[in-house]
Amino acid sequence: MGGQVRDNLLRVLERMEKAALRVGRRPEEVRLVGATKGVDVDRIAEAVESGLEIVGENYVQEALRKREVLGDRVRWHMIGHLQRNKARHAVGLFEMIHSVDSLKLAQELQKRAAKEGREVEVLLQVNLSGEETKSGVAPEGVQELAEAISEMPNLRLKGLMTMPPYFEDPDGARPYFQALRRLRDELQRRGLPVEELSMGMSADFEVAIEEGATLVRVGTAIFGQRRP
Numbered sequence: 001m002g003g004q005v006r007d008n009l010l011r012v013l014e015r016m017e018k019a020a021l022r023v024g025r026r027p028e029e030v031r032l033v034g035a036t037k038g039v040d041v042d043r044i045a046e047a048v049e050s051g052l053e054i055v056g057e058n059y060v061q062e063a064l065r066k067r068e069v070l071g072d073r074v075r076w077h078m079i080g081h082l083q084r085n086k087a088r089h090a091v092g093l094f095e096m097i098h099s100v101d102s103l104k105l106a107q108e109l110q111k112r113a114a115k116e117g118r119e120v121e122v123l124l125q126v127n128l129s130g131e132e133t134k135s136g137v138a139p140e141g142v143q144e145l146a147e148a149i150s151e152m153p154n155l156r157l158k159g160l161m162t163m164p165p166y167f168e169d170p171d172g173a174r175p176y177f178q179a180l181r182r183l184r185d186e187l188q189r190r191g192l193p194v195e196e197l198s199m200g201m202s203a204d205f206e207v208a209i210e211e212g213a214t215l216v217r218v219g220t221a222i223f224g225q226r227r228p
């Protein structure tokens with residue numbers, strides 16, 4: 001359907017703006033990351049031509065393929081779980097990695113980034129719900145990992161990311177967004193350079209913005225249902 005992606009994108013941007021204004025935030029404080037796993041390049045290109053500035057991919061191989069076509073017309077973020085053996089590709093591909101959740105992964109990224117003479121922006125993924133199926137560092141481990149990463153010369157620690165459990169009612173996610181923000185504020189008080197909060201998806205991005213999100217990762221609301 002021609003124009004559907006564009007219409008959806010504009011609607012999402014409008015809803016983001018309204019959510020920010022509702023709580024007295026400046027809309028420019030919140031950036032949209034289009035979650036594009038499983039979305040073909042034509043539809044991504046339509047979104048980019050309609051104003052999408054950042055895409056978030058979940059798989060390195062898929063991102064490499066799409067990057068061949070889309071190139072630098074858009075900025076590339078990694079939002080999915082990253083395996084250590086993909087770190088080399090990841091530092092060459094992505095401006096920001098939202099999903100760093102272990103010291104070993106951070107060390108591997110640092111090593112690879114140094115080798116390639118690059119800098120990579122990093123968010124720590126935090127598992128606030130304790131669900132075993134979710135990746136992410138436990139809240140108790142965040143400070144230590146953040147301090148370690150902040151000393152790695154080729155990684156730029158920028159903030160935190162989380163994925164709350166699924167709730168029928170988006171308000172169910174609110175306490176998780178509040179918890180991530182408190183964790184960020186606590187790290188800031190300890191002098192760590194963490195500004196970004198990557199939180200909120202199609203079902204709950206407005207709640208996330210009300211609670212301080214600076215990056216929302218939205219797929220379905222822009223690109224429609226994914227094939228299973």
Ligand SMILES: *Cc1c(COP(=O)(O)O)cnc(C)c1O
Pocket residue numbers: 035037058079080163201202203217218219220221
């Ligand atoms: C798929 C995905 C999203 C977007 O989910 P939607 O519900 O389709 O908006 C956000 N973050 C991550 C990590 C994802 O894998």
